[in-house]
Amino acid sequence: MKALLELFEWIGSGVQMALKTMSYIPSLPRQWKRLLEQCLFMGYATVPLVAILSFFIGAVLALQIGYSIMDFGAKQYIGTIIGLSMVRELSPVMTAIMVTGRVGSAVTAELASMKVYxxxxxxxxxxxxxxxxxxxxxxxxxxxxxxxLLIVSVVTGWIGGQVVCEYVDWIDLSSDLYYNSLKSFIKIDDLTDGLIKAELFGVGILLISSHLGLRTSGGPREIGAAVTRAVVVCIIFVLIFDYFITNILI
Amino acid sequence: MESTVTVEPVSVSIENLYKSFGEQKVLRGVSFDVKPGEIFALMGPSGSGKSVLMRHLVALEQADEGEVLIGGEPADDPGTQGNIRTAMVFQAGALFNSMTVYDNLALYPREHRLYSETVIWEKVTSVMRALSIEGAGRKIPAELSGGMKKRVSVARAIIMEPQLILYDEPTSELDPILAATTTELIATIARETGATSLVVTHDRNLALSIADRMALLMDGKLVFRGTPDDLRNNNDPQVLEFMNPTIDPLNPRFRKQENDV
Incomplete structure (x- = not known):
């Protein structure tokens, strides 16, 4: 019962913080320097990781799909499957997980440290x-x-799939066939759905990380505990929320 | 200090203040007043509730019971916080570690859009010169010594042109010379700005040398209120124990600590 009350209190104060933050949106133009600093930090910290990770996700996906559908003679659809998987599901989720690890943890650490000191x-x-x-x-x-980040992830994922399809002997699918099948099935709606998902994940991760950072109390040891908690809570949030948002968007 | 600006000082009134954290009763019915423009020292041993009391004045804590008034208005009222400028010098400085010293000092006027960037630069450099920290503008707080951090923290408070300045253990972790310099600084700032000053400390020398009035807090209760002379002549055993602590190696407390090790 006590844990449940604490959970509600935590959610309540988080919502309160989110609403308070939103109420200051008109002050944003005055904070353009801080905004730019944060954009550079987040982009610089995350783009290379997202690109490398997504390239290999696309590559592995190509191997798995190639292996699974080879017997059905449907290898020309590999591009479609990779394209849709990346844009609708894997890129938003993997980007969110990278943002959690690289940005969310840093935000919690910084704010928790500011709170403790x-x-x-x-x-x-x-x-x-x-x-x-x-x-x-x-x-x-x-x-x-x-x-x-989402566009970087989607494009590098597609490229990863294409490289495997073209250069792995037992798949041997040309780039033209790969991209033609990819283009013919992917619609703009798929991209907007992926974008909506990724944006919602990003906002959620940032609010959770900030909230946990600002609620930290005690000594320096609590900073590490807050970071761990933030990463775990954000990943759980992304995976659970993903189901519900996918259900709505489909 | 040619850099300081005279302000209209405010009174502070604390009425029957109670505060607990869980089972632990930190403040138990504390009442006292600080007159506008006076230097009031709140003394007490470590853990007596001094800092918690001070945090009520800047609405960082909410009272369980009782009233905290600044200039006759509740301290936790957003209107009071907006109308009355209260600055706090934190025990550990609480300087923003991601900013340079200059940006630390310029933050308040910038965020509240009080002056143009040129005027802010003039005010900040003037205060830095007055506190002998002019060479530290481009440094980050981590590069400063303890004494420098303290002075930057005081400078950040002065820049706010506060009507009430709160000092939380301003001489802790300082050597005797720096402690004396800081004590003089507090007195000078109070004299030149006219601001009300509330100094929380367990440094008897600081309190006795600059306070107009003082109070002694022990176990969450005030055991003394009066002038420094009243304190010197007080015969209350608790006051005497705080003012003249004796070190007795045969004291049972000492032996208990030895056994713990």
Whole structure:
């Protein structure tokens, strides 16, 4: 019962923080420098990882699909399957997991450290709301960076699949056939669905990470515990929320 | 300090304040007043509830019972926080580690859009010069010594042109010379700005040398209120124990700690 009450309290204060952050959106143009800093940090930290990971996801997917459908003589559909899988499911989810590991953990660590060393208290005494100064620029940055990450992930995933299809002997599917089948089945709606998913994941990850960081109390040891908690909670959030949002979007 | 601006000081009134954390009762019916413009020292041993009390003044804690008023208005009212400028010098500085010293000092006027960037630069450099930290503008707080951090923290408070300045253990972790310099600094700032100052400390020398009035907090209760002279002449055993602690190696407490090891 106590754990349940704590969970509701945690969700309630998280929603409160999110609403408070949103209420400061009009102040965003004044914070363009901080926004730019955060965009650069998030992009710089995440783009290479997302690209490498997505390339190999596309490659492995090509191997698995090639192996599975070879006997049916349907290898010309590998491009379609990889294309749709990447754009609708794997890229949004894998991007979210990369963002959790690279951005979410960093946000929690930074805010938790600021909380433990009283920097957040100092902001409050200066009548500067942490939601405006710390959370909003990060939230806006993730909203701007997520589409870039998603496109990088989708394109490198497709390329990974194409490389395997063309150069693995037992698949031997030309690039033209691969991309033609990919293009003929993928619609703009697939891309927008993937984008909606990724944006929702990104916003959720950022809010959870910030909330856990700002709620940290105690000594420096708690910073590490908060980061671990943030990564676990964000990954659980992404995987559970993915089911429901997919159900709605399909 | 030619950099300081005279402000309209405010009063502080604490009425019957109670605060607990779980089972632990930290403040038990604390009441006292601070007059506008005076330096008030709140003394007490470590863990007596001084810092928790101070956090109520900047709405970082909510009272379980009782009232905390600044300028006659509730301290936790957003209107009060907006209308009355209260600055706090934290025990560990609480400087923003991701920013340079200059940006730390410029943050308040920038965020509240008080002045143009040129005026902010003039004010910040002037305060930095007054506190002898002019060479530290481009450094980050991690590169500063303890004494420098303290001065930057004081400078950040002065930049706010506060009507009420709260000092949380301003001389802790400082050597005696730096502690004396910081004590002088607090007195100078109070004299030149006219701001009300509330100093939380267990440093008896600091409190006795600069406070207009003082109070002694022990186990969440005030055991003394008065002037420094009243304190010197007080015969209450608790006051005497705090003012003149004796170290007795045969004390049972000491032996208990030895056994614990």
């Amino acid at each position: 009283q920097e957040v208290d100092a902001l409050r005494t200066m009548n500067i709301p942490p939601e405006r100064f710390l959370v909003l620029p990060r939230l806006a940055a993730i909203v701007l960076v997520i589409p870039v």
